[in-house]
Amino acid sequence: xxxxxxxxxxxxxxxxxxxxxxxxxxxxxxxxxxxxxxxxxxxxxxxxxxxxxxxxxxxxxxxxxxxxxxxxxxxxxxxxxxxxxxxxxxxxxxxxxxxxxxxxxxxxxxxxxxxxxxxxxxxxxxxxxxxxxxxxxxxxxxxxxxxxxxxxxxxxxxxxxxxxxxxxxxxxxxxxxxxxxxxxxxxxxxxxxxxxxxxxxxxxxxxxxxxxxxxxxxxxxxxxxxxxxxxxx
Numbered sequence: 001x002x003x004x005x006x007x008x009x010x011x012x013x014x015x016x017x018x019x020x021x022x023x024x025x026x027x028x029x030x031x032x033x034x035x036x037x038x039x040x041x042x043x044x045x046x047x048x049x050x051x052x053x054x055x056x057x058x059x060x061x062x063x064x065x066x067x068x069x070x071x072x073x074x075x076x077x078x079x080x081x082x083x084x085x086x087x088x089x090x091x092x093x094x095x096x097x098x099x100x101x102x103x104x105x106x107x108x109x110x111x112x113x114x115x116x117x118x119x120x121x122x123x124x125x126x127x128x129x130x131x132x133x134x135x136x137x138x139x140x141x142x143x144x145x146x147x148x149x150x151x152x153x154x155x156x157x158x159x160x161x162x163x164x165x166x167x168x169x170x171x172x173x174x175x176x177x178x179x180x181x182x183x184x185x186x187x188x189x190x191x192x193x194x195x196x197x198x199x200x201x202x203x204x205x206x207x208x209x210x211x212x213x214x215x216x217x218x219x220x221x222x223x224x225x226x227x228x229x230x231x232x233x
Contacts, residue, residue, distance in 0.1 A: 031179075040065035161178075183198065188207065
């Protein structure tokens, strides 16, 4: 904020709202295909969720409208400013006749291929547009659900599970269960240690000189694309 006086920048630098370690602490829990259904009434928190879902290529976004509601900012009430500045010299004073106001104080930015694009006023454009049918309106979205099912059926079911971790002679041995993954990269205590090609089913990976490691993360790839991740603390 102080630098903006010199640089003329309208906004501060982008910062993650949630620390990366906290967001990824439990690791990936589900490896099956997913589809996210959106419409123009997806707003605020659902805007942010849809953007993260799409930016991280988790699955297909199937939308019944051209984009979501485009409300990806945090709204603060005037009362919050008054609570944060409870001093006599505060510029925030009660408004007359009990009136109130609120402002968007913090906006969300996209990551990945859309890095830097604001979510506010733009929303999330679906990967595929579904135009609602008469049957959708009268029979509980049957055509919409049928299309979502087709998209799910077209996606592979993957697995990457650390079934067991054993230590011997200063080495760490990982027993993995895999499906539709052709390579794994192993990180110990957040540092890369090895990368190996593996078959579907079960595979054992031994990392020498790693007996003292306290955390393990295994990233799975298919044709060079990151498709799964598993961790053991």
